[in-house]
Each structure stands twice: as structure tokens, then as C-alpha cells.
Amino acid sequence: MDRLTALQVFRQVAELNSFAEAGRRLGLSPPAISKNIAELEADLGVRLINRTTRRMALTEEGRIYLEHVTQGLDALARADQVLGPIKTAPSGTLRVSAPMTVTLTRLSAAMPAFLSRYPDLKLDLHLDDRRVDIVREGFDLAIRGSDNLEDSSLVARKLAIMPHVICAAPSYFEKHGRPKTPADLKAANCIRFSLSGHADIWEFRKDGRAERIAIDGRYSVSSSLAVRDALRAGFGVSLIPYLYVESDLKAGRLQSALDDWDKVETTLYAVYPARQHLAPKIRVFLDFLIEEFSRDKEKPFVPPRREGSAKRGVGEATDAENQAEILPAISSP
Amino acid sequence: MDRLTALQVFRQVAELNSFAEAGRRLGLSPPAISKNIAELEADLGVRLINRTTRRMALTEEGRIYLEHVTQGLDALARADQVLGPIKTAPSGTLRVSAPMTVTLTRLSAAMPAFLSRYPDLKLDLHLDDRRVDIVREGFDLAIRGSDNLEDSSLVARKLAIMPHVICAAPSYFEKHGRPKTPADLKAANCIRFSLSGHADIWEFRKDGRAERIAIDGRYSVSSSLAVRDALRAGFGVSLIPYLYVESDLKAGRLQSALDDWDKVETTLYAVYPARQHLAPKIRVFLDFLIEEFSRDKEKPFVPPRREGSAKRGVGEATDAENQAEILPAISSP
DNA sequence: AGACATTATTTACTAGAAGAGAATGGTGAG
DNA sequence: CTCACCATTCTCTTCTAGTAAATAATGTCT
The missing domain is CATH 3.40.190.290 (D-Maltodextrin-Binding Protein; domain 2)
Structure with a gap:
């Protein structure tokens, strides 16, 4: 049986002093309420509610149990509530690992602007040219070049071609x-x-x-x-x-x-653990990175190269290519 | 999905830092662990655990969530634990309603002995010859004569014939x-x-x-x-x-x-709300009542009556008759 | 280096449970 | 005294939670 719903049913019944009313509030049929209470009692081996068809009252055990259960359920509800704002607005600490040079030459100047755009966000930026294990070291996101790419089961978003x-x-x-x-x-x-x-x-x-x-x-x-x-x-x-x-x-x-x-x-990628349920703080930083590197489209620089085979410069990747993709493992030959 | 098990899985995984180990502890298969976590995340819309096949770490959201969830689960566990002793040994307050006269003449002298047998028990004995609504007024047990019996959906245990x-x-x-x-x-x-x-x-x-x-x-x-x-x-x-x-x-x-x-x-009954999950305090008092009234077997008193049709005295009901029985409503003709 | 073991996950598949609906017995109100 | 409501039981359906087998990924130990 679903213990949590049983507990919620119990609580609601106790507070409303009615099985039927509790059912209406919880969107459950009367039989469901009955069953939940009965199963909970059977499970505990304790009668929680004395009831006739017309009247009901908690037993002493029921009152004691309710007290603790209420605390527990409230704590769990609070847990969900706490995630609400986090799920919506960027907040907390964003831990990013990025290669030293590209960050210093291309990115770090824009960081203050990014941070002032999101006042609730803290940034912990680790400049390190090593390929860090972002899961082990708890990074939310890493920037790395294609020459350093090896992780699979991570999501990589192309940022720029260098x-x-x-x-x-x-x-x-x-x-x-x-x-x-x-x-x-x-x-x-x-x-x-x-x-x-x-x-x-x-x-x-x-x-x-x-x-x-x-x-x-x-x-x-x-x-x-x-x-x-x-x-x-x-x-x-x-x-x-x-x-x-x-x-x-x-x-x-x-x-x-x-x-x-x-x-x-070298293709520059943003690498992060999962595409599903991407935290806003990561989403927002990713957007910042994309926006920042796409700024080169407006004032493109083209490295000197021979005629007739012009390559795309940094940030000129097409939209299609910019779709994040799961990277296959690069098996060394 | 069963949210409570999902939360327990989440907690166990977080504490052990391993999906597989958590599965072993909880008696669940690895896929079950995966699914629980994944569904919990989907439900919350938040990624709680970053994981590769080899390593896993809570996200910042996961840490925050875990903190509250742990409190909640602990409170719920405490709720169950609190019931443990109550379920085993008689404790708390026993509220009993009994008719005045039979109590004073036959029962109240033995009450102190009963109470001293169970030091954790408090007795709240209401002497009232009215037929009280034991559910509404929160009694654990009522003693009443067959002439006063009307409730159904209650359990009645025969105590004595008067x-x-x-x-x-x-x-x-x-x-x-x-x-x-x-x-x-x-x-x-x-x-x-x-x-x-x-x-x-x-x-x-x-x-x-x-x-x-x-x-x-x-x-x-x-x-x-x-x-x-x-x-x-x-x-x-x-x-x-x-x-x-x-x-x-x-x-x-x-x-x-x-x-x-x-x-x-007049048959004397002990009436109580339910036979299932009978609280020890009630069980013990019921046993006391039965024992007390059966004492008459040893020194039986037989009221004066005509020869050849001797009736049983108080407490002489057979074992078979002493089985508690659900009383049918006494419909007035 | 390479074989091996462990791990998380995916994909069917199945046993079981949770809930709805109808029916029943019981109870208070008008 | 009828009516409306309530808790419960029973039956049935749907859906879910779990397992087993298979897969992919990754660290470890010779």
C-alpha cells in the first residue's frame, strides 16, 4: 500500500473528523479512505480511529501517532516547497570548471555582468586546464575543448569552434x-x-x-x-x-x-551532467555562454587562410549543430 | 508511484553514495532504485543526483532536499517507534464507563489491585448508569447490562449473568x-x-x-x-x-x-469499539473484568429459586459463550 | 595494456495493488 | 418515519511497482 497517501488520509480524516469529507478534499472515494485507514491500522497493529457509521474519534494511540505524523508530513511538504523557488529562479552556488586561457581571454571579462544579472547566484569558477571529473568534484558545468573530451553519459553543448x-x-x-x-x-x-x-x-x-x-x-x-x-x-x-x-x-x-x-x-563544449531537469542556474549560465560566444557573429574575426575554403570562425556554428548532443566515447585507436 | 519508498530510496542512496548498495540494503533490485530516483526527479522537476555509472554526487538541490526529507522521514519513523511500546505494554489512560451500582458492589474494591499491577496505566472510571455513546465520548470500554444494550458495530464481551x-x-x-x-x-x-x-x-x-x-x-x-x-x-x-x-x-x-x-x-457485557488491534490497556482491563467476575465460580452464590431448574450464577457462562460477539441491533418491535 | 567486475540504465513483462462503482447496513435530522 | 448521509464490503478494472534479462559505461587488478 502507499503509506504516504495513507498517512495523508489519516491526517485529513483526523482533522476533518469525517471520512467522507476527507475523501472529497483529497479527491478520493469513500471506499479508498476506509481502506487506507484500515490498512494503516493493520500495518501498525494499532487502532487509530474508533468509528461508527455516524461518529468517529481518535483513539489515544491515534492522537499520539497523529502528532508525529503531522510533523513528518509537514517536513516533507516543506522539502517540496523549498525546491519551488530553486526550480524557477537561478539561485545557489554554480560550480564551473573552465580552461584557463580561453576563460581569461574570452570570458572572464563578462562574468561580472552575468553575476549582476542574477543577484541570488554565486559563482565558483575553477580555472583548470585538466579534464576534471565533474561528477566526482561536484561541478555543475565544465567548459572543455574537443581535444579533452572523453566523458560519455554527459551532455555536451557546442559553444564555438576555435x-x-x-x-x-x-x-x-x-x-x-x-x-x-x-x-x-x-x-x-x-x-x-x-x-x-x-x-x-x-x-x-x-x-x-x-x-x-x-x-x-x-x-x-x-x-x-x-x-x-x-x-x-x-x-x-x-x-x-x-x-x-x-x-x-x-x-x-x-x-x-x-x-x-x-x-x-578545437571545438569548445559546455559539458554538464544531464539535460533533464536542468537547474535554472545552469540553464542561465549556459545561455550566457552561448550568447557570449555568439557575439562573435556580429564582429566576426576570420583567421588568415587560403582562398576558397573559408572555415567558420568562433561562434559561427549553425543552429542545428548547436543542439546539445550526447557525446559518444572517444575510443583511442 | 510510491512517494515514500522513493524518498527512502533517495535517502539511502545519498547516505551510501551508491545505487547498488542502497538496493541491497533496501531489498530492491538496481532497476528499482534507478526508477525511484528518476521518477522522484521527474515528479519534482529537479535533478537530485548527478551520476555516471561509476560515480554519483548530490546536486546542490539534492542536498537541500535531502536535509528536509531526512527530517520528515525521521519524524515518521519516530511515529512508528512511539507506537511500539504502546502496542506491547498497557500504558496511557484507560477511559471506562460503568454502571454505578454493579461497580460499587462488585468491582471497585478490586480496582487498586488492578492499577498496581500496571504502573504505567491511568484509569479514568466514569460511573454512570446512562448508556453513553462510547465513541463520541471517547471511552475505551463500557460495562453495561443487556437491558441497556443497543449499539451495534461495537463488540460486546459477556462478563456475567445477574x-x-x-x-x-x-x-x-x-x-x-x-x-x-x-x-x-x-x-x-x-x-x-x-x-x-x-x-x-x-x-x-x-x-x-x-x-x-x-x-x-x-x-x-x-x-x-x-x-x-x-x-x-x-x-x-x-x-x-x-x-x-x-x-x-x-x-x-x-x-x-x-x-x-x-x-x-440481566447479562453484563463489556462493550468496546473493535476487536481488531485491541489496545493492550483494553485487553488487560477486559481480562481483569473476566477474571474478577469469574471469581464467583469458586464461591458461587445461588439465588433462592425453585428446585429442578437451577440457573447459572454470575460468571458461570461457558467458555464458548464467553467468546466476544458482535451484537446485532436490538430493533424494537 | 587488457580482461574482468561492477555499476547505472533500458526494455519488456508480470504480479499486485489502488481506486471506482454498486450494494449494504447503520444512523441522525427534519 | 422517511430521507439523506455515512462507513464499509465486494467486485472489477486499470495502472503501477517490481523483477529479470540485456546494454553501455567505467574503474580495477593482474
């Missing part, structure tokens, strides 16, 4: 020469972002032809910002998201190379 | 003559116990013949003790339970008449 460029400082190219083909990179001092999924092998495509170059170099570091610093210093060449070096390229501090080859595109 | 005698003071008989036949009573000054079911018509039987005598008299009173006082004073004649006048008859203060006729027998 084209990469091969670049170095003009001084570096002057000293070591500007690579004309991907193979030229084998001899170059390649600065590697160690946490990237494609740290040691850089892949290039052109006219359906793919070249996978195992690169090497003297500097491997776990932050793209450090990579950029090294590039600026003319220490070597690297494959790096265009976004991170956009201003450097425009200012001439860095120069790109191999522009007529297609390079890796 | 034979009646026709008697008066010797002085009365000397002055007004001793009745030889029931019809002689029509002329007598009959003292009536007004609350009796047979106050105005006294019935006699002999050899299958029944005589119903409509009697009259100058004194009608609502207490049998007052009737006895009047008898002792030689004011009139009355039909009265033998028990009430036993000592008077033995001492010669009163004398019986019409001994060769069978007279009314």
Missing part, C-alpha cells in the same frame, strides 16, 4: 626560416601546450590530403598563456588557437605560417 | 402480604429502577409460561442503591439483581418472593 594557427614571432622566422610545408616543422623548435589532446602530433589537411607531423621542441608547458609568452619572445613556433594570438597577429608581434593548410579546430 | 430476585423487607410483607403470583404485584408498591430496560414491565416465566406484569408504584429512581435503601426501609417491593441484596437476604433484612418463577436475567 581555429588554430601556426605562428611565431617575426624574429623567429627570420632566424630559422618560415616553414613552407608541415614537414618543415620537424626541424622547428615547437612549443607545446602539454594538456592539449594534440600536443605532440600536429595534423594538417589540404585538398583531402592529411599530414600528421610528430613535432618536437625544448619547451612543453601546461598553459597556453605561457606558450604565447614564449612565442612573443621569439623562442619557437606553435600551433595555437587563433583567438589567443589575435591581437598579436594584428599588431604584428606574431606572424602566421602555413595559412593554406587546414589545421586542427 | 439473576434478579423479587424482594422486600419483612416488615413490608407483613403489612401488605407476600405475593404468591406475579399478578399479585399489580397491587404492590413497586420501586422501579428507572434506567432499567424493564422498569415498568416485569416478566416472569414458569414451565414455559410467560407473564408480563405492568407494575406501578410511587417511587422511581435512577440508582439501584436508592432502590435498595427503599427496600430496606420497608417502603415497597422490587425486582433487583440478587447481587445487590445478597447480604441483606442472608442477614434477613430483606426477604425474597416468587422464588419458583424465573425472572429477568
Whole structure:
């Protein structure tokens, strides 16, 4: 039997002093009320209500039981009520894990605006280029690049595509020469972002032809910002998201190379545990991310590339592609 | 869905941090756990637990919900626990309604012994010769004679049979003559116990013949003790339970008449609301009553009566007859 | 690395229960 | 004294809660 409804029936009957009236209030037929009370009594082995067809009164046991039951039911009702506002408006603490560099270069400036839009929301933003276990560490959402994607049973929402460029400082190219083909990179001092999924092998495509170059170099570091610093210093060449070096390229501090080859595109995803019953705080942050990255549509930047094969820039993914999708596990070959 | 089990499942899962383990503890299969959680979440519209196949963690909403749910479940569990001792040992307050005279003459002397046998029990004994509505007035048990029995849907347990005698003071008989036949009573000054079911018509039987005598008299009173006082004073004649006048008859203060006729027998019943889930306090009092009235078996008193048709005295009912029985309504003809 | 074990979930499928409706017996009010 | 209402019983239907088997995912232990 459904104990909870039985208890609610008991309470209602006790308060109204009538089986029939309780039935009407609860939307149950008189037989249902009778049965519930009788089963509850049978279950407890205690008579709770003395009743004739015309009159009813709680037994002493019934009064004692009712007292505790009322407390319990009220507490449970309160539990449901507490969820009401949470279910509707963003509140509580939002724990987000995001990669360091893309956040600092593209996102963190907008965070205060986001937070002031939702006054009841607290944000706990962890900048970490590692791929964190968002369930174990209790994150509501993580931003990660496709090179770091592995979890399945999580939902991933595409945020942006980040084209990469091969670049170095003009001084570096002057000293070591500007690579004309991907193979030229084998001899170059390649600065590697160690946490990237494609740290040691850089892949290039052109006219359906793919070249996978195992690169090497003297500097491997776990932050793209450090990579950029090294590039600026003319220490070597690297494959790096265009976004991170956009201003450097425009200012001439860095120069790109191999522009007529297609390079890796890291797709940026928002990853969260489930699509069902998405908490408003997450929903709202997700919308913020989408809105923020789609801002590039208005002032699109297009990385230098060869003619006739223009790729979409960051935030230019189509609506269809932007549908969240369950990611299949990426099985390593 | 059964919300209560869903909540218990949720709690257990949260505490053990494992669906499978919770299932084992609760005696449910893993799918049942999954379904319960999923349905609870669907019902609330809130995700409570983030989970992969390998790891799970409460969401912030889950933690908040759990807190209240735990309180509620604990309160409900306490409700059940509180009933435990009550269900086992007699405790609380026992409210009993009993007729004045039989209680004072036969029962009240033994009450202290009964109460000291059950230290946790309080007795609220209402001496009232009216037929009270035991449900409306919240009595656990009522003692009443068969002449006062009318309730149905109540359980009645036979306690004793109370034979009646026709008697008066010797002085009365000397002055007004001793009745030889029931019809002689029509002329007598009959003292009536007004609350009796047979106050105005006294019935006699002999050899299958029944005589119903409509009697009259100058004194009608609502207490049998007052009737006895009047008898002792030689004011009139009355039909009265033998028990009430036993000592008077033995001492010669009163004398019986019409001994060769069978007279009314009031059967004494214990009446209580239900046989199912009989509270120990009631069970124990019922046993006390039965034991107390059965004491007469050892020193039986037999009212004076004609030879060859000896009736059973108080407490001599057979075991089979002592089975509690649901009383049919006594429909007046 | 790879086989294994454990875990959460999905999909049928089934036993059981919860509730409605009709009928019954009982009770108070007008 | 009739009427209306009430609690209960019985029967029946529907729906649900559970299991078993199968699947997918993931951590662990040689």
C-alpha cells in the first residue's frame, strides 16, 4: 500500500473528523479512505480511529501517532516547497570548471555582468586546464575543448569552434626560416601546450590530403598563456588557437605560417551532467555562454587562410549543430 | 508511484553514495532504485543526483532536499517507534464507563489491585448508569447490562449473568402480604429502577409460561442503591439483581418472593469499539473484568429459586459463550 | 595494456495493488 | 418515519511497482 497517501488520509480524516469529507478534499472515494485507514491500522497493529457509521474519534494511540505524523508530513511538504523557488529562479552556488586561457581571454571579462544579472547566484569558477571529473568534484558545468573530451553519459553543448594557427614571432622566422610545408616543422623548435589532446602530433589537411607531423621542441608547458609568452619572445613556433594570438597577429608581434593548410579546430563544449531537469542556474549560465560566444557573429574575426575554403570562425556554428548532443566515447585507436 | 519508498530510496542512496548498495540494503533490485530516483526527479522537476555509472554526487538541490526529507522521514519513523511500546505494554489512560451500582458492589474494591499491577496505566472510571455513546465520548470500554444494550458495530464481551430476585423487607410483607403470583404485584408498591430496560414491565416465566406484569408504584429512581435503601426501609417491593441484596437476604433484612418463577436475567457485557488491534490497556482491563467476575465460580452464590431448574450464577457462562460477539441491533418491535 | 567486475540504465513483462462503482447496513435530522 | 448521509464490503478494472534479462559505461587488478 502507499503509506504516504495513507498517512495523508489519516491526517485529513483526523482533522476533518469525517471520512467522507476527507475523501472529497483529497479527491478520493469513500471506499479508498476506509481502506487506507484500515490498512494503516493493520500495518501498525494499532487502532487509530474508533468509528461508527455516524461518529468517529481518535483513539489515544491515534492522537499520539497523529502528532508525529503531522510533523513528518509537514517536513516533507516543506522539502517540496523549498525546491519551488530553486526550480524557477537561478539561485545557489554554480560550480564551473573552465580552461584557463580561453576563460581569461574570452570570458572572464563578462562574468561580472552575468553575476549582476542574477543577484541570488554565486559563482565558483575553477580555472583548470585538466579534464576534471565533474561528477566526482561536484561541478555543475565544465567548459572543455574537443581535444579533452572523453566523458560519455554527459551532455555536451557546442559553444564555438576555435581555429588554430601556426605562428611565431617575426624574429623567429627570420632566424630559422618560415616553414613552407608541415614537414618543415620537424626541424622547428615547437612549443607545446602539454594538456592539449594534440600536443605532440600536429595534423594538417589540404585538398583531402592529411599530414600528421610528430613535432618536437625544448619547451612543453601546461598553459597556453605561457606558450604565447614564449612565442612573443621569439623562442619557437606553435600551433595555437587563433583567438589567443589575435591581437598579436594584428599588431604584428606574431606572424602566421602555413595559412593554406587546414589545421586542427578545437571545438569548445559546455559539458554538464544531464539535460533533464536542468537547474535554472545552469540553464542561465549556459545561455550566457552561448550568447557570449555568439557575439562573435556580429564582429566576426576570420583567421588568415587560403582562398576558397573559408572555415567558420568562433561562434559561427549553425543552429542545428548547436543542439546539445550526447557525446559518444572517444575510443583511442 | 510510491512517494515514500522513493524518498527512502533517495535517502539511502545519498547516505551510501551508491545505487547498488542502497538496493541491497533496501531489498530492491538496481532497476528499482534507478526508477525511484528518476521518477522522484521527474515528479519534482529537479535533478537530485548527478551520476555516471561509476560515480554519483548530490546536486546542490539534492542536498537541500535531502536535509528536509531526512527530517520528515525521521519524524515518521519516530511515529512508528512511539507506537511500539504502546502496542506491547498497557500504558496511557484507560477511559471506562460503568454502571454505578454493579461497580460499587462488585468491582471497585478490586480496582487498586488492578492499577498496581500496571504502573504505567491511568484509569479514568466514569460511573454512570446512562448508556453513553462510547465513541463520541471517547471511552475505551463500557460495562453495561443487556437491558441497556443497543449499539451495534461495537463488540460486546459477556462478563456475567445477574439473576434478579423479587424482594422486600419483612416488615413490608407483613403489612401488605407476600405475593404468591406475579399478578399479585399489580397491587404492590413497586420501586422501579428507572434506567432499567424493564422498569415498568416485569416478566416472569414458569414451565414455559410467560407473564408480563405492568407494575406501578410511587417511587422511581435512577440508582439501584436508592432502590435498595427503599427496600430496606420497608417502603415497597422490587425486582433487583440478587447481587445487590445478597447480604441483606442472608442477614434477613430483606426477604425474597416468587422464588419458583424465573425472572429477568440481566447479562453484563463489556462493550468496546473493535476487536481488531485491541489496545493492550483494553485487553488487560477486559481480562481483569473476566477474571474478577469469574471469581464467583469458586464461591458461587445461588439465588433462592425453585428446585429442578437451577440457573447459572454470575460468571458461570461457558467458555464458548464467553467468546466476544458482535451484537446485532436490538430493533424494537 | 587488457580482461574482468561492477555499476547505472533500458526494455519488456508480470504480479499486485489502488481506486471506482454498486450494494449494504447503520444512523441522525427534519 | 422517511430521507439523506455515512462507513464499509465486494467486485472489477486499470495502472503501477517490481523483477529479470540485456546494454553501455567505467574503474580495477593482474
